[in-house]
Amino acid sequence: MRRLNLWHLLLVPLCLVWIYPFVWMVSTAFKSEREVFLGGLSVLPDEWTFDNFVRAWDTAHFGAYLSNTIVFSVTTVLIVLLVSATAGYALGRGSLPGKKVIVGLLIATMFIPHGYTIIPIFKLVDGLGLNNGLLGAVLATAGPAHVVPILLFMGYFAGMPQELEDAARIDGASYPRTFFSIMLPLAKPVIGTVALFNFMAAWNAFFIPLVFTLGRPDLRTLGVGMYSFFGSEATDWGGLAAGATISLLPIIAIFLFLQRTFVEGIAGAVKS
Amino acid sequence: MLLLFVAFTLWPMVASWWYSFFDWDGVGPATDWVGFGNFAEVLQSGAFWHAFGNSFLFSLVAIFVEMPLALLVAILLNSQRLRGRNLYRLFLFLPVVTTTAVIGIVFAIMLDPAGGFVNGLLTSVGLVDAPITFLSESYALPTVMAVDVWKGFGITLIYWLAALQTVPDDLYEAAKIDGANGRQTLRHITLPVIAPIGVVILLLTFQKSMNPFDLVQAMTEGGPNHATDVVATYIYRYAFDPYLNAPRYGFACAAGVVFGAITLVMTALQGPLLRRQYLKGSR
Numbered sequence: 001m002r003r004l005n006l007w008h009l010l011l012v013p014l015c016l017v018w019i020y021p022f023v024w025m026v027s028t029a030f031k032s033e034r035e036v037f038l039g040g041l042s043v044l045p046d047e048w049t050f051d052n053f054v055r056a057w058d059t060a061h062f063g064a065y066l067s068n069t070i071v072f073s074v075t076t077v078l079i080v081l082l083v084s085a086t087a088g089y090a091l092g093r094g095s096l097p098g099k100k101v102i103v104g105l106l107i108a109t110m111f112i113p114h115g116y117t118i119i120p121i122f123k124l125v126d127g128l129g130l131n132n133g134l135l136g137a138v139l140a141t142a143g144p145a146h147v148v149p150i151l152l153f154m155g156y157f158a159g160m161p162q163e164l165e166d167a168a169r170i171d172g173a174s175y176p177r178t179f180f181s182i183m184l185p186l187a188k189p190v191i192g193t194v195a196l197f198n199f200m201a202a203w204n205a206f207f208i209p210l211v212f213t214l215g216r217p218d219l220r221t222l223g224v225g226m227y228s229f230f231g232s233e234a235t236d237w238g239g240l241a242a243g244a245t246i247s248l249l250p251i252i253a254i255f256l257f258l259q260r261t262f263v264e265g266i267a268g269a270v271k272s
Numbered sequence: 273m274l275l276l277f278v279a280f281t282l283w284p285m286v287a288s289w290w291y292s293f294f295d296w297d298g299v300g301p302a303t304d305w306v307g308f309g310n311f312a313e314v315l316q317s318g319a320f321w322h323a324f325g326n327s328f329l330f331s332l333v334a335i336f337v338e339m340p341l342a343l344l345v346a347i348l349l350n351s352q353r354l355r356g357r358n359l360y361r362l363f364l365f366l367p368v369v370t371t372t373a374v375i376g377i378v379f380a381i382m383l384d385p386a387g388g389f390v391n392g393l394l395t396s397v398g399l400v401d402a403p404i405t406f407l408s409e410s411y412a413l414p415t416v417m418a419v420d421v422w423k424g425f426g427i428t429l430i431y432w433l434a435a436l437q438t439v440p441d442d443l444y445e446a447a448k449i450d451g452a453n454g455r456q457t458l459r460h461i462t463l464p465v466i467a468p469i470g471v472v473i474l475l476l477t478f479q480k481s482m483n484p485f486d487l488v489q490a491m492t493e494g495g496p497n498h499a500t501d502v503v504a505t506y507i508y509r510y511a512f513d514p515y516l517n518a519p520r521y522g523f524a525c526a527a528g529v530v531f532g533a534i535t536l537v538m539t540a541l542q543g544p545l546l547r548r549q550y551l552k553g554s555r
Contacts, residue, residue: 007348015363018422022366024389025378041392119511119521120287206373206486211512223373227490230377237381247374255369259362266427267434
């Protein structure tokens with residue numbers, strides 16, 4: 001027991017290092033410009049001010065970036081859900097010709113390094129006339145096959161009793177109708193996991209939104225906005241800290257609410 | 273769905289290969305066939321291999337520093353009697369869910385030599401006389417790597433914790449009855465049982481660590497003087513840098529293809545290891 005307590009001596013400083021940047025960020029965001037400039041070490045600001053937030057929100061356009069990020073993330077999640085659920089349904093149930101080949105191909109692409117295929121994707125979206133738009137960035141993010149969600153949906157749908165489908169057909173439901181009003185509502189747990197993880201990934205995305213908004217500064221997402229704010233106003237630490245707080249608080253809040261699903265989802269990835 | 277898959281997954285892979293044979297600035301169709309010219313240039317480019325070396329270093333740090341450290345902490349946090357273990361886990365995991373680019377900038381400010389928090393703290397407790405220039409040419413690479421470990425630590429920790437959960441309780445009880453001490457239990461029970469999953473974690477960590485674009489671009493843009501350049505920032509510079517007069521898509525594609533091929537080979541090398549452990553685990 002005593003030896004166990006000694007470990008706290010290691011864990012407490014470690015955790016401090018891990019969360020202090022967030023504490024620093026929030027505290028600096030509330031400090032006055034003068035206090036930030038003087039570089040005091042205290043956690044609590046001498047005088048609390050909202051100036052930094054006002055500056056970040058209006059002058060540095062973080063208000064617009066926030067709504068861009070929400071639009072970008074929500075649309076991405078919806079497309080990923082729709083595509084991977086339908087794909088998972090088609091692959092998980094019924095006898096689609098060439099099913100094994102498709103699944104094999106999907107799994108193979110998991111192991112081939114990608115992320116370096118951005119140039120063809122960029123040219124493709126550009127060719128569709130969607131460059132310099134949020135929709136282009138959404139397509140580039142949601143378009144590439146999301147193998148893990150597809151496999152999750154596939155496994156889930158494959159495990160459903162055949163009677164459900166038969167009953168729906170006898171009642172006269174068409175194939176799409178069966179899917180949307182019977183099967184999809186039953187897949188809520190998978191929908192939740194997939195939505196959560198893709199929302200987080202989209203919110204934190206940087207590379208694709210950066211590339212697709214190079215010509216349209218007004219469409220930047222929070223991460224990209226933060227990057228360009230740092231590029232132009234590297235000395236406005238208070239404003240930067242406020243911008244960072246605006247960017248991170250929503251995702252941290254979501255995480256704290258849905259912690260369990262997060263941790264279980266990640267742990268599940270290793271076990272299976 | 274098949275259309276999307278072909279358009280956004282298969283086509284880009286094939287197209288990267290195809291474009292890499294052209295000297296192409298992205299305006300109009302690619303017509304200027306240069307054969308293997310781009311590849312020759314990539315392979316002979318010192319800057320590319322420098323960036324490649326850095327990418328590889330990021331992986332090495334993730335595998336040899338982050339993974340063992342996370343395992344150690346996971347073993348501690350797995351102990352039922354440790355108080356506050358959920359809180360510790362929460363704190364260590366928090367960076368994982370945050371935006372890498374934003375984190376990079378927060379760290380860049382905190383590490384600033386002129387008035388940044390870290391140097392302020394170090395000088396005020398008297399650990400250093402002069403502020404450390406964390407993002408200078410000589411220190412930038414280790415600094416960015418340390419932030420990378422900070423950011424990714426939580427996810428590796430959760431992986432290990434999941435692995436530790438798979439050890440059956442009766443094994444521990446048997447060990448206790450046989451009079452094994454903590455270290456012996458760890459050495460002869462815990463580690464052998466989690467080894468197969470460890471290989472999966474190795475693969476996941478490797479894949480994640482090869483692409484630190486967001487962090488590097490946000491903190492240093494590959495600088496100063498290319499000291500922290502990784503393959504992703506290298507490619508980005510040739511294809512998308514706004515200060516570039518004419519992008520070199522063909523060349524950037526060739527660099528991507530070379531890097532992709534080498535990572536594929538390195539991943540494939542881990543394959544037999546994976547299979548052996550898997551067989552061992554299922555026996």
